[in-house]
Amino acid sequence: xxxxxxxxxxxxxxxxxxxxxxxxxxxxxxxxxxxxxxxxxxxxxxxxxxxxxxxxxxxxxxxxxxxxxxxxxxxxxxxxxxxxxxxxxxxxxxxxxxxxxxxxxxxxxxxxxxxxxxxxxxxxxxxxxxxxxxxxxxxxxxxxxxxxxxxxxxxxxxxxxxxxxxxxxxxxxxxxxxxxxxxxx
Amino acid sequence: xxxxxxxxxxxxxxxxxxxxxxxxxxxxxxxxxxxxxxxxxxxxxxxxxxxxxxxxxxxxxxxxxxxxxxxxxxxxxxxxxxxxxxxxxxxxxxxxxxxxxxxxxxxxxxxxxxxxxxxxxxxxxxxxxxxxxxxxxxxxxxxxxxxxxxxxxxxxxxxxxxxxxxxxxxxxxxxxxxxxxxxxxxxxxxxxxxxxxxxxxxxxxxxxxxxxxxxxxxxxxxxxxxxxxxxxxxxxxxxxxxxxxxxxxxxxxxxxxxxxxxxxxxxxxxxxxxxxxx
Numbered sequence: 001x002x003x004x005x006x007x008x009x010x011x012x013x014x015x016x017x018x019x020x021x022x023x024x025x026x027x028x029x030x031x032x033x034x035x036x037x038x039x040x041x042x043x044x045x046x047x048x049x050x051x052x053x054x055x056x057x058x059x060x061x062x063x064x065x066x067x068x069x070x071x072x073x074x075x076x077x078x079x080x081x082x083x084x085x086x087x088x089x090x091x092x093x094x095x096x097x098x099x100x101x102x103x104x105x106x107x108x109x110x111x112x113x114x115x116x117x118x119x120x121x122x123x124x125x126x127x128x129x130x131x132x133x134x135x136x137x138x139x140x141x142x143x144x145x146x147x148x149x150x151x152x153x154x155x156x157x158x159x160x161x162x163x164x165x166x167x168x169x170x171x172x173x174x175x176x177x178x179x180x181x182x183x184x185x
Numbered sequence: 186x187x188x189x190x191x192x193x194x195x196x197x198x199x200x201x202x203x204x205x206x207x208x209x210x211x212x213x214x215x216x217x218x219x220x221x222x223x224x225x226x227x228x229x230x231x232x233x234x235x236x237x238x239x240x241x242x243x244x245x246x247x248x249x250x251x252x253x254x255x256x257x258x259x260x261x262x263x264x265x266x267x268x269x270x271x272x273x274x275x276x277x278x279x280x281x282x283x284x285x286x287x288x289x290x291x292x293x294x295x296x297x298x299x300x301x302x303x304x305x306x307x308x309x310x311x312x313x314x315x316x317x318x319x320x321x322x323x324x325x326x327x328x329x330x331x332x333x334x335x336x337x338x339x340x341x342x343x344x345x346x347x348x349x350x351x352x353x354x355x356x357x358x359x360x361x362x363x364x365x366x367x368x369x370x371x372x373x374x375x376x377x378x379x380x381x382x383x384x385x386x387x388x389x390x391x392x393x394x395x396x397x398x399x400x401x402x403x404x405x406x407x408x409x410x411x412x413x414x415x416x417x418x419x420x421x422x423x424x425x426x427x428x429x430x431x432x433x434x435x436x437x438x439x440x441x442x443x444x445x446x447x448x449x450x451x452x453x454x455x456x457x458x459x460x461x462x463x
Contacts, residue, residue: 016197023196024189049192056200 004068012059023052026069028112029142030076036125036133037080047083051076070148073138077152112141124174132167139164297383299363299440304352309360314349319364323379323439325463327366332455339371341456370456375445377460384433385442401461403436408461410434414450425450432457 004022011018027048034051035044054060054075062071121140125133138144138152150160187195320326330341343366352361363385366377378385400407413431430453431444441460445453 016193019196020189020193023193027189027192045186049196052192052196053199056196057203 004072005062005064008055008062008068011056019052019056022055022072026072027052029069030073032112032122032141033073033134033137034076034080036137037077037130038083039130043083043087047076047080050079050083054079066148066151069142070144070151073142073152074154077154120175121171124171127174128167128170131163132170135160135163136167136171298386299361299380299383300386301361301363304361309352309354311350311352314351314364316343316349319349322362323364323381324437325379325439325460327368327377327460330368330456330459330463332370332452332459334451334455341368341370341375341459343368368456370452373445373448373452375443375448375453375456378442380440381438382440384435384440401458403462408434408436410457410461412454427453434461436461 004025007018007021007025009018011022030048030051031041031044034047035041038044038047051072055072060075062068065071066074118141121136125136128136134153135149138149144152146157146160146164149155149164150157153160153163155163314322327341327343332339332341349364351359351364353359359382362382363378363380366379368375368377399412400409402408411433413433414427414429427445427448427450429444429446430448430450431442432453434441434457443453443457443460445456
């Protein structure tokens with residue numbers, strides 16, 4: 001049982017500090033993962049809150065068939081899919097909003113993503129399609145195994161393997177393009 | 186971007202709001218459910234009581250009113266308590282529903298209605314008949330009606346019947362002939378409507394009523410009379426005093442609706458008998 005599972009169990013027993021620990025440990029990763037889905041950091045933040053709200057209101061049972069983080073991301077993914085079904089339109093932002101938006105996104109990235117290599121990869125991920133973005137995020141930033149990715153993304157292992165292969169190729173192409181741009185500069 | 190503690194506090198606050206809303210919804214649902222169940226329960230009980238006949242004819246019209254005197258077929262006086270309203274009627278006629286040809290409350294059975302209906306002025310014309318015309322048409326003169334019983338000996342005086350409007354189609358067919366009179370019988374006022382085309386009224390509008398079909402003998406046969414009575418002013422009174430009573434019947438091709446208020450049931454009965462036996 002990881003720390004998240006322990007914190008969640010304590011929360012279910014009536015200790016609100018358990019919730020505080022879960023939010024502290026998982027909020028940034030969840031926001032960035034959900035941002036890969038919805039492409040909007042504000043919406044991702046709202047969805048992160050909705051994910052935690054679902055835990056504290058519905059109190060779903062964590063069966064320990066996977067890690068707590070895998071289970072939490074799967075819950076967040078379902079909420080994000082519902083959100084995308086309801087809202088097909090992206091948020092319209094003014095120029096001031098865009099400045100704040102970029103600043104907020106930068107903050108959460110800086111707090112969660114360490115190392116220059118990871119920052120470059122994260123930037124390049126934004127240019128990929130959502131499925132590639134998700135699987136690469138889970139594989140490289142969350143260190144999820146193929147089995148855990150298949151749980152979160154609700155795909156079988158073969159599909160995960162194929163998707164990951166295609167996503168890596170797409171990432172390589174984007175990185176090459178990035179290098180080419182750097183060279184030109 | 187919100188801090189961890191801000192997010193946690195906000196989540197806990199939303200949880201409180203959710204729980205409060207949920208409690209309110211449950212309370213509201215419980216209240217509505219109790220109300221609906223109450224209404225259903227009352228409806229079920231009412232339906233059951235009506236079905237069992239415990240609601241409805243709360244004050245049944247006496248089958249053989251003991252306070253009424255009757256002059257039988259042969260003119261003999263029948264004393265209180267000896268009255269048999271079905272006297273002289275063969276059993277097969279007594280038990281034949283077809284004999285009960287007069288209407289029940291809000292319902293006509295086998296008898297045409299002459300109740301007022303819209304008549305297009307473009308297709309009809311009217312005539313105003315005098316009392317004499319009406320008497321000649323109906324073949325009965327209410328001024329000649331006399332009641333002669335142990336309790337009441339009186340002659341009917343027609344009070345109001347200035348004129349009677351009858352309607353014809355443009356080709357001369359009579360389509361409405363309802364004529365109304367008001368008689369005074371020893372201080373008691375009685376309304377009489379008559380028509381040869383059908384029952385003057387096809388409905389009786391009362392909040393409660395009891396009905397009974399009885400037969401009044403004449404030298405020509407028996408006439409079925411459908412009485413409607415509303416609840417008594419004083420059920421203990423002797424003789425029985427009705428706050429409202431109505432009789433529908435047909436005699437010699439004329440359909441009558443007779444009604445009176447605050448009248449002794451026996452006097453009303455004798456008045457009807459007098460019309461039937463005229």
